[in-house]
Amino acid sequence: MSRDSASEQARALVHKGWNHLMSQRPLAAWGTWQQALRLDADSAAARQALETLEHAPDLPAAARRPYRFRKPADEARRRRWDRELRDRDAAEVADATRAFAAIADQAPDDAAAWYNRALCLAWGGDDRGAIACLEEAVRIEAATDPAAAVEAWTLAEVLRQGGGAENLADDxxxxxxxxxxxxxxxxxxxxxxxxxxxxxxxxxxxxxxxxxxxxxxxxxxxxxxxxxxxxxxxxxxxxxxxxxxxxxxxxxxxxxxxxxxxxxxxxxxxxxxxxxxxxxxxxxLPLPFLDADVWTARVPEGLPQDLVHELSREIVESYYENQWIHHPRQGLDGLSPLAASQAAGQGDAVARVKLEAVIRLREQLGARSSSLAMYQGYPFDRLRHRLGLAPANPGSVEEDDLSCAPLTALQAISPGELAEVRLADAFRSAAGFRDDSLTALFAAELARRGATEIERLDLPAVFAPLVRQAMQRSDPGEALSWLDQARPLANAAGRRDFDTWRAEILSRTGRGDEAARVYQDLVATGATPALVALDAAETFLDNGQHEQARDFLDRAIDLARAAGIRGVEDLANRHLSSLARNGR
Missing domain, CATH: 3.30.160 (Double Stranded RNA Binding Domain)
Known part of the structure; x- marks a missing residue:
C-alpha cells in the first residue's frame, strides 16, 4: 500500500473513530484510532484524538483509559493461546477476535480469553457481544480473582450505554x-x-x-x-x-x-x-451525564455559599444512600443495589463483584474534574458501608456512623439509648431503607422526646410511618393524634400535607362532614383550588361518601371553568355523570 493511500485510510478511520465516540462507544473509538496509527504512524489527527479521549474531563476513568490484553493464567493455557495466535496477526482486531473466540470455545473456564475477546469486540464496536463475554469472565473470576472481575464488570457498565446496546443500558x-x-x-x-x-x-x-x-x-x-x-x-x-x-x-x-x-x-x-x-x-444517557438523576434538586438563590456546599453534599448522600439503592439495574441482574448487597451478604460472589463494579463507576463519576465541586468530597465508602461492603479506603468512614449505617446495624439499635443527634441520624438512615416498622421506632422516639433535631428533619417523613402504622392497626385515633403533634412544628407546606392526611383519614373512617370542613379550608387556601377540590371529591368517591363528593365536584367544575383547566372540568363532569347513572 502506498504512503498516500495509507494516509487517506488513516484519515477515514479517524473520522470513523469520532463517530464511534459520538455513539458512546469510547473503546471502539480508541481501537479505531489505534488502527489509524498502524496505517500512518505520523497521523497527528489520530494522536490528537487519542489524547483528547484520554484527558476528557467529563468521562469516567473507565471510559477513557487504554485497555490491554490479559496474559494466560498458566503454562497449559499459554500453549493453547500460542497455537491459536501463531498464524494470526494479534494486532488486527478481527484476527484477535477469532483467535480468542476459538480459545474460549476450547476452554470455557479461561477468564482471560473471555476478557480479551470482550476487548476485541468492544474495539470493533460490538458492545453487546463484549458485555456477554465479560459476563463469562466475571462468572469464572468472581470467587477466585474478585479484583479482576470487578475491573471487567466496570468496563461492562461503560459498554452498556453504547450505541447498539441500548436495551442493556441502566441510565x-x-x-x-x-x-x-x-x-x-x-x-x-x-x-x-x-x-x-x-x-x-x-x-x-x-x-x-x-x-x-x-x-x-x-x-x-x-x-x-x-x-x-x-x-x-x-x-x-x-x-x-x-x-x-x-x-x-x-x-x-x-x-x-x-x-x-x-x-x-x-x-x-x-x-x-x-x-x-x-x-x-x-x-x-450520554456518558458525561450518567449521574444526571443525582442533580434534580433545585436550590433557591440568596443562600450563603457554605450552606450551598453543605446542601450539595447532602443531595449526594440522600440520592445514593436512600434512593439509588432501591433502583433495579440490569448490571446487577435485575436486582437493586440493596437486594444485590443482601445476596452478596449471603455468599453470592458474582452479586458482590457486580455491585462493587457498579459503585466503582459511580465513584469515578464523582471524581471527574468537572464534578468535584458538586460532589463536595463525598466518599463512596459511605455507600459501600451502607450496603455492607468493605471500604476501598479504610478509615474514610467510621464504623459507628449512623448516618450511613447498614440495615443490620440499625436493626440492632435501641432508639431510647441514642443521643439526640445520633437518633436523628439513625432515623434518616432507617427512612432510607423504606421499612416502616424500623423507621417508626426512631420516629416515635424523636416525637416522644420533642427533640430539637426533629425541626431539621423532613417532618412529613418523620410522621408518615407513624400515621401509616397506626392506620394499619386500625387505630385512626392514634394517627390523628400524631398529626396533632406534627402540625405545630411544620411550615406552611408541611401543614397542608398534614391537613390533607387528616381529611383522608376522616373520610376513610366515615367522618365525611369533618373531612369536608378540612378540605374546604384547603381549597380556599390552595394555589390551584380546582385541583384540590377534585382531589377532595375523588377521596370522597373512594370512600362511598357521595353527597360530599358531589359538592366538591360542583366546586371543582366552577373553579376549573374560571381558570380554564379543561382536564379538571372534564373529569369532574364524568364523575358527576357516573354518580347520576348509578342513582347516587
Missing part, C-alpha cells in the same frame, strides 16, 4: 411528546405554580430563532422555597421533568421514569384525561 432519559397550542403555555404556568421558566439553550448558529421557537420550563414537585425556609436538602424541590415547548409540541423529559409519570399525570389534569402522548421515547 436512561425518558421523554414523551404531546400536541400543543402556544396559547396553552401561560395557562400551564398559572395552573401549576411549581413550574418555572428557565433560560432556553442558545443555538450559536441561529441566535435569532431561539426565543421564538423554543421555550424551556422546569416542572418541580413543589414550588421553589424562599431562601430563609431552607435548612437541609429535604427542603429542596426536585425536578419532575424538563418541559420543552416548540411550535405544535410539548415535550416532557426526565432521567427518572416515575417522575416523568407524575408530571404527565398533572399535565392531563389540565388537558383532559383522554389526552395521550403522540410519542414516547427512552434512550441511554
Amino acid at each position: 436512561l432519559r425518558f421523554a414523551c411528546n404531546f400536541a400543543w397550542h402556544h396559547d396553552d403555555t401561560e395557562r400551564l404556568v398559572s395552573t401549576f405554580p411549581e413550574i418555572r421558566r428557565i433560560p432556553a439553550p442558545a443555538d450559536p448558529t441561529r441566535p435569532e430563532v431561539q426565543a421564538r421557537e423554543l421555550e424551556v420550563l422546569e416542572w418541580l414537585d413543589r414550588p421553589l422555597p424562599a431562601a430563609g425556609d431552607v435548612a437541609s436538602e429535604a427542603d429542596l424541590p426536585r425536578v419532575l421533568a424538563t418541559v420543552y415547548i416548540t411550535p405544535g409540541t410539548l415535550r416532557l423529559s426526565s432521567p427518572r421514569v416515575e417522575s416523568l409519570e407524575q408530571a404527565e399525570e398533572r399535565l392531563r389534569r389540565m388537558l383532559g384525561p383522554d389526552v395521550r402522548p403522540i410519542e414516547r421515547v427512552a434512550a441511554p
Whole structure:
C-alpha cells in the first residue's frame, strides 16, 4: 500500500473513530484510532484524538483509559493461546477476535480469553457481544480473582450505554411528546405554580430563532422555597421533568421514569384525561451525564455559599444512600443495589463483584474534574458501608456512623439509648431503607422526646410511618393524634400535607362532614383550588361518601371553568355523570 493511500485510510478511520465516540462507544473509538496509527504512524489527527479521549474531563476513568490484553493464567493455557495466535496477526482486531473466540470455545473456564475477546469486540464496536463475554469472565473470576472481575464488570457498565446496546443500558432519559397550542403555555404556568421558566439553550448558529421557537420550563414537585425556609436538602424541590415547548409540541423529559409519570399525570389534569402522548421515547444517557438523576434538586438563590456546599453534599448522600439503592439495574441482574448487597451478604460472589463494579463507576463519576465541586468530597465508602461492603479506603468512614449505617446495624439499635443527634441520624438512615416498622421506632422516639433535631428533619417523613402504622392497626385515633403533634412544628407546606392526611383519614373512617370542613379550608387556601377540590371529591368517591363528593365536584367544575383547566372540568363532569347513572 502506498504512503498516500495509507494516509487517506488513516484519515477515514479517524473520522470513523469520532463517530464511534459520538455513539458512546469510547473503546471502539480508541481501537479505531489505534488502527489509524498502524496505517500512518505520523497521523497527528489520530494522536490528537487519542489524547483528547484520554484527558476528557467529563468521562469516567473507565471510559477513557487504554485497555490491554490479559496474559494466560498458566503454562497449559499459554500453549493453547500460542497455537491459536501463531498464524494470526494479534494486532488486527478481527484476527484477535477469532483467535480468542476459538480459545474460549476450547476452554470455557479461561477468564482471560473471555476478557480479551470482550476487548476485541468492544474495539470493533460490538458492545453487546463484549458485555456477554465479560459476563463469562466475571462468572469464572468472581470467587477466585474478585479484583479482576470487578475491573471487567466496570468496563461492562461503560459498554452498556453504547450505541447498539441500548436495551442493556441502566441510565436512561425518558421523554414523551404531546400536541400543543402556544396559547396553552401561560395557562400551564398559572395552573401549576411549581413550574418555572428557565433560560432556553442558545443555538450559536441561529441566535435569532431561539426565543421564538423554543421555550424551556422546569416542572418541580413543589414550588421553589424562599431562601430563609431552607435548612437541609429535604427542603429542596426536585425536578419532575424538563418541559420543552416548540411550535405544535410539548415535550416532557426526565432521567427518572416515575417522575416523568407524575408530571404527565398533572399535565392531563389540565388537558383532559383522554389526552395521550403522540410519542414516547427512552434512550441511554450520554456518558458525561450518567449521574444526571443525582442533580434534580433545585436550590433557591440568596443562600450563603457554605450552606450551598453543605446542601450539595447532602443531595449526594440522600440520592445514593436512600434512593439509588432501591433502583433495579440490569448490571446487577435485575436486582437493586440493596437486594444485590443482601445476596452478596449471603455468599453470592458474582452479586458482590457486580455491585462493587457498579459503585466503582459511580465513584469515578464523582471524581471527574468537572464534578468535584458538586460532589463536595463525598466518599463512596459511605455507600459501600451502607450496603455492607468493605471500604476501598479504610478509615474514610467510621464504623459507628449512623448516618450511613447498614440495615443490620440499625436493626440492632435501641432508639431510647441514642443521643439526640445520633437518633436523628439513625432515623434518616432507617427512612432510607423504606421499612416502616424500623423507621417508626426512631420516629416515635424523636416525637416522644420533642427533640430539637426533629425541626431539621423532613417532618412529613418523620410522621408518615407513624400515621401509616397506626392506620394499619386500625387505630385512626392514634394517627390523628400524631398529626396533632406534627402540625405545630411544620411550615406552611408541611401543614397542608398534614391537613390533607387528616381529611383522608376522616373520610376513610366515615367522618365525611369533618373531612369536608378540612378540605374546604384547603381549597380556599390552595394555589390551584380546582385541583384540590377534585382531589377532595375523588377521596370522597373512594370512600362511598357521595353527597360530599358531589359538592366538591360542583366546586371543582366552577373553579376549573374560571381558570380554564379543561382536564379538571372534564373529569369532574364524568364523575358527576357516573354518580347520576348509578342513582347516587
